[in-house]
Amino acid sequence: MKILVPLKRVPDADTKIRVKPDGSGIETDGVKFSVNPFDAIALEEALRLKEKFGDIETVVASIGEEACAEQLRTGLAMGADRAVLIRSDADLDPRAVAQVLAALFRREQPGLVLMGKQAIDDDSNQCGQMLAALLGLGQATFVSKLELLDHASRARCGRETDAGLETVTVTLPAVLTTDLRLNEPRYVSVPGILKAKKKPLEVLPLTDFCAGAVSRTKLLRLEAPPHRQAGARVRSVDELLDKLRHEAKVI
Amino acid sequence: MPQILVIAEHDQGQLKAATLAATGFARKVGSAAGGQFEVLVLGHGVAGVAESLRHCGAVSVLTADDPALRHPLADKFAAVIAGVVRGRGATMVVAAASTFSKDILPRAAGLLDTGMLSDVIDVWPDGGDFTFKRVLFAGNALATVKLDGPLKFLTVRAAAFATPPPTESAAPVVAVPVDGATLPNQIEFVAREGRAAGRPDATEAPIVVSGGRAIRNADDFERLVGGLADALGAAVGSSRALVDAGITPNSLQIGQTGKVVAPNLYFALGISGAIQHLAGMKDTRVIVAVNKDPEAPVFEVADYGLVGDVYEVVPELIAKLKPG
Ligand SMILES: Cc1cc2nc3c(=O)[nH]c(=O)nc-3n(C[C@H](O)[C@H](O)[C@H](O)COP(=O)(O)OP(=O)(O)OC[C@H]3O[C@@H](n4cnc5c(N)ncnc54)[C@H](O)[C@@H]3O)c2cc1C
Numbered sequence: 001m002k003i004l005v006p007l008k009r010v011p012d013a014d015t016k017i018r019v020k021p022d023g024s025g026i027e028t029d030g031v032k033f034s035v036n037p038f039d040a041i042a043l044e045e046a047l048r049l050k051e052k053f054g055d056i057e058t059v060v061a062s063i064g065e066e067a068c069a070e071q072l073r074t075g076l077a078m079g080a081d082r083a084v085l086i087r088s089d090a091d092l093d094p095r096a097v098a099q100v101l102a103a104l105f106r107r108e109q110p111g112l113v114l115m116g117k118q119a120i121d122d123d124s125n126q127c128g129q130m131l132a133a134l135l136g137l138g139q140a141t142f143v144s145k146l147e148l149l150d151h152a153s154r155a156r157c158g159r160e161t162d163a164g165l166e167t168v169t170v171t172l173p174a175v176l177t178t179d180l181r182l183n184e185p186r187y188v189s190v191p192g193i194l195k196a197k198k199k200p201l202e203v204l205p206l207t208d209f210c211a212g213a214v215s216r217t218k219l220l221r222l223e224a225p226p227h228r229q230a231g232a233r234v235r236s237v238d239e240l241l242d243k244l245r246h247e248a249k250v251i
Numbered sequence: 252m253p254q255i256l257v258i259a260e261h262d263q264g265q266l267k268a269a270t271l272a273a274t275g276f277a278r279k280v281g282s283a284a285g286g287q288f289e290v291l292v293l294g295h296g297v298a299g300v301a302e303s304l305r306h307c308g309a310v311s312v313l314t315a316d317d318p319a320l321r322h323p324l325a326d327k328f329a330a331v332i333a334g335v336v337r338g339r340g341a342t343m344v345v346a347a348a349s350t351f352s353k354d355i356l357p358r359a360a361g362l363l364d365t366g367m368l369s370d371v372i373d374v375w376p377d378g379g380d381f382t383f384k385r386v387l388f389a390g391n392a393l394a395t396v397k398l399d400g401p402l403k404f405l406t407v408r409a410a411a412f413a414t415p416p417p418t419e420s421a422a423p424v425v426a427v428p429v430d431g432a433t434l435p436n437q438i439e440f441v442a443r444e445g446r447a448a449g450r451p452d453a454t455e456a457p458i459v460v461s462g463g464r465a466i467r468n469a470d471d472f473e474r475l476v477g478g479l480a481d482a483l484g485a486a487v488g489s490s491r492a493l494v495d496a497g498i499t500p501n502s503l504q505i506g507q508t509g510k511v512v513a514p515n516l517y518f519a520l521g522i523s524g525a526i527q528h529l530a531g532m533k534d535t536r537v538i539v540a541v542n543k544d545p546e547a548p549v550f551e552v553a554d555y556g557l558v559g560d561v562y563e564v565v566p567e568l569i570a571k572l573k574p575g
Contacts, residue, residue: 013527017391026392038508094357095366118508123387124369126357129325133361138437139325141354144501156441160501161350162454162510163262167441168324174437180491180508181501216366216399220382223393228533231554237567240539240557248537248554250458250516251483251572 001111001152002057003046005080006101008036009064009071010121023221035071038116040078041178044185045146046114047079053148057081059108063100065089069201076196077188083199088206093217094122098130103210105135110173111152117142117177128177138174144181252286256341257309258332259292260351261300268455269347272409274307276345276374279412284376289313291335293328295321301424306417312424313339319431322440323351329358330434335427336363336402348406348511349454360404367404368396372411389507390530409454410513410534453505456486458516461505461532464492465521465543465561472498475565476520482572488512490522506531521561524549541565
């Protein structure tokens with residue numbers, strides 16, 4: 001079986017996000033970029049399936065600027081077998097990304113797509129579901145438990161919903177999106193990095209690959225949210241209760 | 252003029268309050284640009300939920316009621332929504348942001364080859380079309396965006412849209428035909444862990460009490476966080492640290508990748524205030540932080556900060572809140 005894992009290049013979760021004064025985007029100078037944490041969880045799961053079942057090829061893919069190759073190298077260093085970079089400098093919305101991934105799916109014919117439930121930059125949480133719809137495949141979102149059944153023809157998935165854990169089975173191929181609790185991604189090792197250098201990283205221009213993928217979302221302006229003022233320190237439980245009752249009037 | 256379809260969310264026969272906020276969005280669009288909205292309730296045995304929506308301001312309450320829709324499975328729900336959108340000529344499809352809507356709406360948008368915006372907090376008409384504001388980067392940025400195309404899918408933040416007052420007239424309930432046998436069948440329901448009964452859901456409660464890594468085990472969480480919540484009739488929540496430690500279930504996680512809440516009052520007990528946590532609660536009206544570290548970032552957003560040990564402060568709070 002082949003598992004396709006899309007990896008998005010995003011500002012690291014620990015960086016402080018600052019909006020540019022002209023509102024055109026965020027400051028990227030000096031910002032560290034990483035693999036979107038949910039995508040790293042997706043890749044970790046693919047690698048664990050490979051370690052368990054053997055006969056699995058893991059393909060990582062990224063769509064975007066040249067620098068996305070860094071995140072693909074990280075994926076290869078974690079243990080992915082090969083990488084595909086679909087080059088585009090355009091700002092693509094989730095629908096356009098899903099179209100590109102659908103084209104990649106048709107080329108690669110994987111048995112499973114494992115991807116993050118959301119990217120921590122755009123926070124849209126749409127791509128996997130749209131991809132599944134475009135391909136007419138089943139989906140399971142927010143997966144925190146995964147088990148392959150019946151010779152990998154189905155997957156049993158635990159899904160984290162607002163009401164609690166839901167379990168479903170999905171016919172494969174399918175698109176599964178990962179939640180935080182699925183696993184803890186491994187660190188990249190030095191031998192892993194050395195091996196990654198020899199693994200194939202194919203670069204395809206988006207215009208050749210999926211020319212129709214154009215964003216319908218137009219960003220007019222980005223702004224920082226209103227600043228929340230720090231309030232007062234209280235010195236005791238009595239003072240706190242007094243303020244909540246008589247000043248804020250919330251209890 | 253926009254024709255809006257609001258997708259209702261319900262659980263165990265009860266309408267989710269956030270659905271009414273989504274109708275608030277629809278009414279806001281309607282009063283700015285004209286047009287009307289319908290509500291769609293999907294499920295099995297949804298007459299009661301439909302009834303509770305008849306005064307929400309919709310011109311009709313549509314029901315897709317079929318045994319095949321007993322569980323909210325994305326393949327079936329998205330197919331039905333896509334069919335209803337085509338049949339009713341909707342130009343905007345909206346639901347309150349939740350795991351339900353985030354699972355299903357993008358799939359329906361994909362079936363209809365249309366774009367979608369998540370976590371919308373504002374909307375205004377703009378030259379025959381609309382401009383939207385949405386939250387991204389864990390709440391560290393707000394984007395003003397346009398979405399091209401004749402059909403738009405959206406999820407909206409419930410806290411950003413007021414629940415409109417009920418209308419006097421009652422909308423008719425209209426059943427849309429569903430043929431369960433022809434719906435896709437790729438996803439099969441196995442089981443669902445119910446939410447622990449007794450306490451309200453954090454997204455619906457006026458007061459939320461949340462605990463962080465300071466809480467050492469599940470018993471202490473129940474005694475301190477649960478105890479204070481019960482003394483206030485509040486919901487409980489937690490930071491990711493406690494979910495990762497297995498002390499609280501995932502469904503309690505507040506934050507960028509958990510639930511987003513905006514109650515009247517939020518207690519952050521032994522929570523440091525990482526941006527990912529703040530993303531889920533900083534639109535609260537009044538934030539109280541209790542933390543033994545006077546430098547904890549949570550104090551920068553707290554209205555009332557108390558430096559102290561939660562193991563001392565919280566029992567005292569509970570004792571002093573108890574009547575008598
Ligand atoms: C991709 C991604 C997504 C994430 N999503 C979320 C999310 O949705 N929600 C979320 O919450 N986090 C999320 N996080 C994690 C987040 O970055 C923080 O790690 C987490 O919020 C920390 O939880 P905490 O504040 O409970 O723990 P800590 O940061 O360890 O803070 C514990 C606090 O308790 C105080 N304390 C300790 N003992 C006591 C005591 N006895 N009395 C009083 N105070 C005490 C300490 O001073 C400290 O400030 C995410 C992270 C990533 C990378």
